[in-house]
Amino acid sequence: KTQLSLERDVQEYLSERLDDIEQGLSIQSDRTGLEVQVDSGRVDILAEDSDGNLVVIEIKAGEAQRAVLGQIKAYMADVIDELSETGDVRGIIVSEDFSQKLTRAITLENNIELYTYEVEFSFNKY
Numbered sequence: 001k002t003q004l005s006l007e008r009d010v011q012e013y014l015s016e017r018l019d020d021i022e023q024g025l026s027i028q029s030d031r032t033g034l035e036v037q038v039d040s041g042r043v044d045i046l047a048e049d050s051d052g053n054l055v056v057i058e059i060k061a062g063e064a065q066r067a068v069l070g071q072i073k074a075y076m077a078d079v080i081d082e083l084s085e086t087g088d089v090r091g092i093i094v095s096e097d098f099s100q101k102l103t104r105a106i107t108l109e110n111n112i113e114l115y116t117y118e119v120e121f122s123f124n125k126y
Helices: 002-015 067-082 100-108
Strands: 034-038 041-048 054-064 089-098 112-116
Touching (some): 002 041, 002 054, 041 067, 067 089
Parallel strands (some): 089 112
Antiparallel strands (some): 034 041
């Protein structure tokens, strides 16, 4: 439950600040861009880059494991089949950290990037 909540919090925060990842990245305008249903599941964020290419963004709480690579590739294939007019789709996995197996596997992918996030709390006496 906590991880799902954190994923939603990161999703909400990031959806309003996609430029933090890449200049010109924006929520895909034809749809809401959040929780977009495709055959293999729900895309956390469907964005569009400055060249008009669709970008599938998958968010994971904690350490992302190698399995997320299969998940995002399935989403990307569905987006190509169902939504893309050009067939140009990229993927971005956003997580607090990445397993060694995932970082090794991702070296063979030229259209999927990894980004980390940090959550910081500050407590001050009122």
